[in-house]
Amino acid sequence: MAEWITGKIKARRQWSENLFSLVVEAEVASFKAGQFTKLALNTGGKKVARAYSYVNAPGEDCEFYLVTIPEGQLTPQLAALAVGDDVLVQRQAAGFLTLEEVPPGRDLWLIATGTGVGPFVSILAEGRCWERFDHIVLVHGVRFADELGYRERILALTEGRKGFHYVPFVSREPVGGAESGRIPLAIADGRLEARVGLTFSAEHSRVVLCGNPQMVRDTIQELKRRGLEKHLRRKPGQILMENYW
DSSP states (O other): OOOEEEEEEEEEEEEESSSSEEEOOOOHHHHHEEEEEEEEETTEEEEEEEEOOOOTTTOEEEEEEEEOOOOOHHHHHHTTTTOOOEEEEESOBBBBBGGGGGGSSEEEEEEGGGGGGGHHHHHHHHHTTTHHHHHEEEEESSGGGOOOTTTTHHHHHHHTTTEEEEEEEEESSSSSSSSESSSHHHTTSSHHHHHHHHHTTTTEEEEEEEEEEHHHHHHHHHHTTTTTOOOOOTTSSEEEEEOOO
């Protein structure tokens, strides 16, 4: 049975109208970068819980990146929490979007939309990825520029890393330095590969996807055209994925 503990809000940040982060002090169990846990509140006489990935590296204060769903049962209440308020945290983490699950390769592609970038920030912060791959590409797709959460932290974590490429995609407004449109289309027409100077191949590429299901499905379809396949423990491949809003 899941063990729940009480955490305390240490800090919060509002990125855009609907995007926010919570830093929570809580004595959680050890976890692997890329995993998730659950947050919960008692509302309307019952416990309402949802899964959220850790943004922090193991050993740091717990941090979560959330989007408010106006009609949701939990996120509006989480968005209303202030520093000092309590929140329930599931002590044990779960999930397989971790480096341990990624087969050896030369290039690691981390492709996210929205709050799906959270587990990738955790992986970059934890740091073992730099020992395993020659090149790491982080692709983050959003609608508007103010939704590029954690951009400054990503750049700070990767400063001086010659093999690292950060590629933001902004679909609904022009932004300097960002690609336009959708990520799967930029794979299909070669724009993404041209930008970073790397090509997708079954030999060298390991791709981890985290984001809205449509992006995940369409990107897998494009990568399969390049000869990549989903990774299964019983049948090793090159693509790992997790649907995440």
